Amino acid sequence: MKRYNPFYFIGQAFEGLFRNGVMSFASVAVLMSLLVVIGGFALLVSNINMNLEEFGLINQIVVFCETDATEAEIEDVGIAIGKLDNIASVVRVTKAEGLEQMKAEYDIYDDVDESNNPLPDSYVITYIENEKVPELDYQLNAIPGIAKVNNRLELATTIESFKHGVMLVFIWFLAILGVVSIFIIINTIKLSVFSRRNEISIMQYVGATDWFISLPYIIEGAVIGLVSSVAAYFIEWYIYSYIERLVLTDLQMITFLEFGSIRAVVLVGFIAIGVLLGVLGSVISLARYLKQ
Amino acid sequence: MIDFVNVKKAYPNGTMALKGINLHIDEGEFVFVCGPSGAGKSTLMKLLLREERITSGKLTVGDYDLSELSNFRVPYYRRELGVVFQDFRLFPKKTVFENVAFAMEVVGTPRSKIVRRVPAILNTVNLSGKQDSFPHEISGGEQQRVALARALANNPKVVIADEPTGNIDPKMSLEIMSLLVKINKIGKTVIVVTHEKDLVDYYKQRVVMLDDGLITEDRVGGMFNEEV
Numbered sequence: 001m002k003r004y005n006p007f008y009f010i011g012q013a014f015e016g017l018f019r020n021g022v023m024s025f026a027s028v029a030v031l032m033s034l035l036v037v038i039g040g041f042a043l044l045v046s047n048i049n050m051n052l053e054e055f056g057l058i059n060q061i062v063v064f065c066e067t068d069a070t071e072a073e074i075e076d077v078g079i080a081i082g083k084l085d086n087i088a089s090v091v092r093v094t095k096a097e098g099l100e101q102m103k104a105e106y107d108i109y110d111d112v113d114e115s116n117n118p119l120p121d122s123y124v125i126t127y128i129e130n131e132k133v134p135e136l137d138y139q140l141n142a143i144p145g146i147a148k149v150n151n152r153l154e155l156a157t158t159i160e161s162f163k164h165g166v167m168l169v170f171i172w173f174l175a176i177l178g179v180v181s182i183f184i185i186i187n188t189i190k191l192s193v194f195s196r197r198n199e200i201s202i203m204q205y206v207g208a209t210d211w212f213i214s215l216p217y218i219i220e221g222a223v224i225g226l227v228s229s230v231a232a233y234f235i236e237w238y239i240y241s242y243i244e245r246l247v248l249t250d251l252q253m254i255t256f257l258e259f260g261s262i263r264a265v266v267l268v269g270f271i272a273i274g275v276l277l278g279v280l281g282s283v284i285s286l287a288r289y290l291k292q
Numbered sequence: 293m294i295d296f297v298n299v300k301k302a303y304p305n306g307t308m309a310l311k312g313i314n315l316h317i318d319e320g321e322f323v324f325v326c327g328p329s330g331a332g333k334s335t336l337m338k339l340l341l342r343e344e345r346i347t348s349g350k351l352t353v354g355d356y357d358l359s360e361l362s363n364f365r366v367p368y369y370r371r372e373l374g375v376v377f378q379d380f381r382l383f384p385k386k387t388v389f390e391n392v393a394f395a396m397e398v399v400g401t402p403r404s405k406i407v408r409r410v411p412a413i414l415n416t417v418n419l420s421g422k423q424d425s426f427p428h429e430i431s432g433g434e435q436q437r438v439a440l441a442r443a444l445a446n447n448p449k450v451v452i453a454d455e456p457t458g459n460i461d462p463k464m465s466l467e468i469m470s471l472l473v474k475i476n477k478i479g480k481t482v483i484v485v486t487h488e489k490d491l492v493d494y495y496k497q498r499v500v501m502l503d504d505g506l507i508t509e510d511r512v513g514g515m516f517n518e519e520v
Contacts, residue, residue, distance in 0.1 A: 004397075004400050005397065005403070008397065198381065199383060201381070202381050202383070202394075203398055204367070204370070205341070205370060205375045205381075206370065206371075206375075206394070206395040206398050206399070206442070206445075206446070207367045207368065207369075207370040207371035207395075207398060207399055207446065208367060208398040208399075209367045209368075210367070212398060
């Protein structure tokens with residue numbers, strides 16, 4: 001049975017990392033920058049989404065029934081809404097539930113109870129397509145028993161456009177930095193391979209398979225990815241906490257995702273992307289060399 | 293064992309290095325391949341090591357048809373060969389023992405077997421006391437013996453030596469050649485590419501003379517023909 005010593009591969013990988021220290025450092029620096037940018041954009045988009053949800057701006061319209069409407073009339077409103085096109089879901093919020101929500105958010109509702117509740121029953125409608133909202137708005141206004149249609153499409157559209165802009169910049173950054181990172185890792189591994197070309201040729205003459213020759217370099221790429229991702233995680237944490245403090249001081253209406261709640265996702269995501277890019281760089285570099 | 297059937301090799305630049313070689317080498321034979329520079333000796337070596345593919349014809353080594361051999365199978369084919377080069381090609385940072393052991397590690401030989409086999413091979417090439425030395429601490433002849441030991445590490449069927457005495461003094465050359473003859477006597481097929489007339493004439497083995505991509509002479513117990 002063939003038994004290979006794993007320490008041989010790991011030892012060779014670290015030898016390569018230190019032998020080409022400057023290039024290894026450059027690879028780590030670029031890959032780390034890429035991950036910080038990816039993380040930054042991902043966190044920005046997540047925060048925008050969360051705030052949109054908080055404000056009920058994601059594909060939602062709230063309609064308020066007449067305050068004096070009977071239970072049957074309110075139910076008829078719900079049935080009429082359900083029959084319209086471009087509706088994903090309709091959820092009724094009774095005046096009692098509405099009051100509870102208000103009490104949770106605003107102190108001035110503390111003295112209000114069932115007997116003097118001024119809120120009407122309402123329906124939270126989730127629609128499918130933004131483009132058809134004006135039509136839906138018109139149809140809702142025509143349903144008897146609806147006092148007000150609260151449609152914040154314009155604001156939602158503005159925020160959505162901002163989000164799309166951020167995504168576009170994010171994708172371009174991702175593509176450019178991704179290519180630069182892989183290019184630098186390819187060159188780091190190429191240097192490592194070049195400095196050991198005599199060893200590799202001896203290995204080939206004594207019958208080493210390509211995977212035996214490649215494994216140390218693949219580990220080298222993975223280590224570059226791992227070190228970059230861990231460094232990027234701590235930098236991201238620091239930057240995020242700094243911005244959170246800054247924004248929350250000035251703009252208290254904005255809600256921020258707590259870093260603690262997404263810590264694991266960020267770290268695992270960084271490691272996955274970092275190691276994947278590191279390994280990819282090594283594989284491309286070696287495939288070219290071994291093909292010669 | 294080794295069969296060249298009308299083997300031709302042309303390089304992309306148009307050079308026709310081998311123009312139709314027919315050569316049969318039996319298992320356990322000892323063959324000198326000689327000839328002037330540009331005769332095609334290096335190309336013949338490269339084809340045997342499957343560094344290059346033949347352009348036409350058929351080349352088989354044991355069970356391997358090199359005309360058809362895929363890149364994936366090349367490492368497994370090379371494990372059937374032991375190769376010795378003029379410039380030794382040892383790892384400078386590994387000891388004599390480690391250099392020989394490396395050839396076995398590469399093919400996944402268990403450590404316990406490596407520890408048993410390497411001293412035995414070093415004994416075969418008269419290097420028993422040198423196993424902890426580094427290549428720069430031993431002579432050229434001894435370095436070539438380490439290379440020979442490494443070539444034998446995986447118990448190959450064929451040993452190919454490319455100008456094995458090119459970098460060592462005449463006395464050491466005789467010793468290396470004697471070792472190659474000794475290896476041949478234990479049943480290995482040995483092919484030695486050389487320019488050294490005196491050695492070829494001294495050992496009186498089969499001599500294949502190449503010139504301009506063709507075999508011009510093939511004699512058992514032959515001499516180095518300087519007229520070629």
